[in-house]
Amino acid sequence: MITGNTSIQDNALHTKTHNPSIVLYCDLDNVILNTDAFKGHIKSKLRELSPKYSEEAYAQLYTLYKKDIRLFCAKVAETFHVKTDEVLSLFFRDDLQPFLMEGARDFLDALTSHDEDIECIIATSGDREFHESKIGRLRDAFPEFADIFSDINVIIDPQKEQAVADALQRSKEAGIRHIILMDDRADVLEKIISLLPEETRPLIHVIRMKFGTYEGQILPETLTPMTTEVSSLKEAYSVIQKIYMQDMEPRGETLPAGMKR
Numbered sequence: 001m002i003t004g005n006t007s008i009q010d011n012a013l014h015t016k017t018h019n020p021s022i023v024l025y026c027d028l029d030n031v032i033l034n035t036d037a038f039k040g041h042i043k044s045k046l047r048e049l050s051p052k053y054s055e056e057a058y059a060q061l062y063t064l065y066k067k068d069i070r071l072f073c074a075k076v077a078e079t080f081h082v083k084t085d086e087v088l089s090l091f092f093r094d095d096l097q098p099f100l101m102e103g104a105r106d107f108l109d110a111l112t113s114h115d116e117d118i119e120c121i122i123a124t125s126g127d128r129e130f131h132e133s134k135i136g137r138l139r140d141a142f143p144e145f146a147d148i149f150s151d152i153n154v155i156i157d158p159q160k161e162q163a164v165a166d167a168l169q170r171s172k173e174a175g176i177r178h179i180i181l182m183d184d185r186a187d188v189l190e191k192i193i194s195l196l197p198e199e200t201r202p203l204i205h206v207i208r209m210k211f212g213t214y215e216g217q218i219l220p221e222t223l224t225p226m227t228t229e230v231s232s233l234k235e236a237y238s239v240i241q242k243i244y245m246q247d248m249e250p251r252g253e254t255l256p257a258g259m260k261r
Contacts, residue, residue: 020119022244023171024111025155025164027183027209028124028134031101031233032108036212038099042090050080066158069127092133097141101211107233108145114244120148121167125160132156161188165195172200178243182207182236186217193223202226205243207236 029035047053057079064072069091077084111120124131135156139149147153157163164181171179181204183189189208193201206227208219219229230236 019175020117021176022114022118022178022180022240023176024118024120024180024182024240025123025167026120027185027188028122028131030184030212030214031182031209032104032122033096033134033138034099034101034212038096041094041099045090046076046080046082046087049082049086052080066126069130091130095141096134096137101233103233105142107237108142108148110237111240112145112148117244118240119153121153121155122148123155123157123160123164123167125156125158128156128158161191162195165192168192168204169196169200172203178205178246179203180205180207180240180243182209184209184211185214186219187214190220190223205239207239209233209236 026032043053043055043058046058058076061072061075061079064075070088073087073091074084076082077087108120111118122135135149135154139146142149155163155167168179168181181189181192183192186208189206193204193206196204202225204224204226206224208227208229210229210231219227221227228239230239
């Protein structure tokens with residue numbers, strides 16, 4: 001896995017025979033995975049496991065969720081009088097396929113159809129062990145997307161905003177023609193862009209996925225000149241297609257089939 005102090009050029013970009021036309025930095029939660037639905041699934045299972053389950057008690061423990069997932073699971077087990085391994089199993093072993101965002105398989109398939117012209121970097125934050133587990137389960141479930149979910153194409157960093165900003169800047173310095181940043185959280189996007197040098201900010205394409213818990217956040221209109229809000233991965237891919245076409249038309253090439261309609 002890539003961390004905030006590891007150069008993207010020395011990892012993902014150097015696995016290609018040439019620099020891709022596009023590098024997409026894509027959030028995992030509520031972009032590729034429907035994290036809200038997964039969290040709802042966890043609560044539902046806990047209700048089944050324990051008659052002592054309560055939303056209020058769970059919410060009080062939730063501050064530990066991103067800091068130390070194993071401690072969180074242990075505290076949940078202790079509070080609701082269930083086995084710690086049962087709670088850990090919900091987080092670390094349950095199948096994630098039912099929690100893919102609508103259109104995620106088509107989206108990832110469309111990205112991979114561009115061969116070496118589009119590089120997708122998954123960027124996420126939180127407990128490292130938990131996120132490595134999620135990425136590993138996705139890689140095992142979808143071997144056709146092994147490159148996207150490979151260790152060198154994933155950023156897991158508790159300081160995600162700084163790590164991604166550093167990676168964006170290195171992509172710019174590596175001569176990547178189009179750099180895309182995609183996330184569901186307006187506050188995260190705003191923070192990442194603010195951490196970039198002023199001359200780099202206008203060069204970043206921003207795609208904001210309006211979905212789930214943070215859907216109501218307001219994205220500043222002046223974030224970058226190339227900012228688009230979408231409500232589905234199908235819409236997101238349409239934006240990426242338009243960016244890609246800017247490079248293909250001068251070369252007289254045709255566009256891959258893209259996502260199913």
